[in-house]
Amino acid sequence: MDIDLASRLGALADPVRLAIVGLLAGGERCVCDLQERVAVAPNLLSYHLRVLREGGLVRSARRGRWVDYRLDGDGFSSLWAALFAAGVPLAGQAVPAGRARPACEDPSGDA
Amino acid sequence: MDIDLASRLGALADPVRLAIVGLLAGGERCVCDLQERVAVAPNLLSYHLRVLREGGLVRSARRGRWVDYRLDGDGFSSLWAALFAAGVPLAGQAVPAGRARPACEDPSGDA
DNA sequence: TCGCCAAATCAATATCCATTGATTCAATGG
DNA sequence: CCATTGAATCAATGGATATTGATTTGGCGA
Structure with a gap:
């Protein structure tokens, strides 16, 4: 991937961009x-679209005077894959029950 | 849920907290x-743990002088559910192929 | 070519958030 | 009690990020 996992997540972590x-x-x-649907100034909308683009979550294409945006399926897939690789429990994944290691000060073993 | 979706995502969108x-x-x-494993100052670690706690992603429990942290499975589940509800394509979900509406300036229909 | 329109960029400000250092709190053991 | 240790909180700073207003670019039509 091109850019940092935390940044790509951050690209999604904003109310305007989620909208x-x-x-x-x-x-x-x-x-x-x-x-017409996202109550922000035009230049601000442009800014948020750029953040999403640089996060690899959307793609843009010019059509005459206009520019179309669509979700980037590969971008989302690779985001979830990276989260999975980082150990983040995704939808449907259970969280481990016990300790990762014996409790500190537990005489039965430490490190 | 207690707090805003963007904030909960933001709780995850940091390299230290992902670690x-x-x-x-x-x-x-x-x-x-x-x-011992996350090279940051103790008080800073405490700060990041608090962000994760307030984001509903981890739970803490005191054990004598120590405090144990574990992932909050329900927190993660509800996070993914909220993303799904917001329309975000999760792992395995395809993104739609066509336009959401006829192209602007397309004589075959607008709104 | 001129003017218009959609969109993006630029420069400046404001707000938020991560980091630091110092202090406080909680639990234990002497 | 008092000292010590693990952890959290507080106050202050710096850097990043969202927002604003003004300017610029690209494409189209008169």
Whole structure:
């Protein structure tokens, strides 16, 4: 992957950007369409779209005067894969029950 | 849920906290144990643990002089559920192929 | 070519968040 | 009690990030 896992997660960790992703979850939309639905200034919307783009979560394509955005399926897949590799319990994954190691000050073993 | 989705995601969007979660993925550990493995100052570790706690991702329990931390399975479950509800494509979910609506300026229909 | 429109970029500010150092709290043992 | 140890909190700083306003770029049509 190109950029840091924490940054890619951070790209998603914002209310405006979550709203954008939610809209794009319905399919491709042009910026002007998003603009009507996400109450932020046009340049700010552009900024958030750039963060999502640099996080590898969306892709853009110019269409005449307009620019269309859509979710990047590969970007999301690789994000979840990286989280899984980092040990983060994803949907449906159980969390381990016991200790990772004997308790500190436990005479039965430490390190 | 108690706190905002973006904040809960943000709780995970930090290299130190991802490292902590990765360690706790192996099972419960006391702070002193984490301390030996996550090169940050003790008070800073405490801070990051608090962010994770407030994000509902970990739980803590005092054991004598020590405090044990473990992942909160319900917290993670509800996080993924909230992301799913927001439309975010989770692992294994495909992103839609077409447009969410007819292209702007497309004579075949707009809104 | 001029003007317009959609979108992006730039520069500046404000706000938030990670980091630091010092202090406080809780539990234990002398 | 008092000293010690593990952990959390507090106050202050620095750096990053969101937001704003002004400017710029790309594409289209009169």
